[in-house]
Amino acid sequence: KAGVTQTPRYLIKTRGQQVTLSCSPISGHRSVSWYQQTPGQGLQFLFEYFSETQRNKGNFPGRFSGRQFSNSRSEMNVSTLELGDSALYLCASSLSTDSLTYEQYFGPGTRLTVT
Amino acid sequence: AQTVTQSQPEMSVQEAETVTLSCTYDTSESDYYLFWYKQPPSRQMILVIRQEAYKQQNATENRFSVNFQKAAKSFSLKISDSQLGDAAMYFCAYRSWAGNQFYFGTGTSLTVIP
Numbered sequence: 001k002a003g004v005t006q007t008p009r010y011l012i013k014t015r016g017q018q019v020t021l022s023c024s025p026i027s028g029h030r031s032v033s034w035y036q037q038t039p040g041q042g043l044q045f046l047f048e049y050f051s052e053t054q055r056n057k058g059n060f061p062g063r064f065s066g067r068q069f070s071n072s073r074s075e076m077n078v079s080t081l082e083l084g085d086s087a088l089y090l091c092a093s094s095l096s097t098d099s100l101t102y103e104q105y106f107g108p109g110t111r112l113t114v115t
Numbered sequence: 116a117q118t119v120t121q122s123q124p125e126m127s128v129q130e131a132e133t134v135t136l137s138c139t140y141d142t143s144e145s146d147y148y149l150f151w152y153k154q155p156p157s158r159q160m161i162l163v164i165r166q167e168a169y170k171q172q173n174a175t176e177n178r179f180s181v182n183f184q185k186a187a188k189s190f191s192l193k194i195s196d197s198q199l200g201d202a203a204m205y206f207c208a209y210r211s212w213a214g215n216q217f218y219f220g221t222g223t224s225l226t227v228i229p
Binding site: 041 | 162216
């Protein structure tokens with residue numbers, strides 16, 4: 001079974017631009033979560049989607065948004081990029097949110113550099 | 116909100132020796148999950164071990180084991196017989212019993228010395 005895939009793997013943008021990152025979860029997984037990883041900050045939760053609905057949202061400005069499609073693929077969008085948005089963006093999928101053995105499987109991440 | 120603290124930004128261990136990574140968390144919940152994830156350099160994050168808070172027995176996965184102290188809100192990871200492939204960033208994470216949000220610590224970078 002294929003793992004979580006993220007595209008693109010690397011991205012360079014300039015301040016003020018917008019960017020869209022894509023995540024394809026493991027087949028059958030319905031929950032997709034997004035994280036921002038920066039040195040010293042660890043992983044910070046952005047949002048989580050389940051069956052096309054945003055169920056949880058972290059403490060990020062409205063410039064960060066996301067969506068999930070009927071096939072569970074998810075995209076996140078960052079508008080009006082700032083230098084501080086440079087980070088590794090990780091996507092994680094899980095089978096469901098009701099499982100007692102809930103576990104997240106991570107993708108390789110998208111490395112975003114804002115110049 | 117729950118917080119997870121990893122007070123050791125960097126650790127090192129000699130190959131074949133044992134190392135313990137620390138993690139503490141803050142929560143008012145009684146039921147939750149705790150996890151240790153490993154992120155090798157330029158590679159995907161993978162789950163190392165998980166612990167359900169209602170279980171008193173500490174989880175073990177081969178050379179990896181945890182010391183879960185619920186009252187102290189402590190969740191340390193012990194790696195026995197360390198191998199070069201254990202070199203990675205290790206993240207401690209917390210998830211509520213009913214919620215879907217994970218809270219991660221800032222990570223501990225483990226170096227294994229040959």
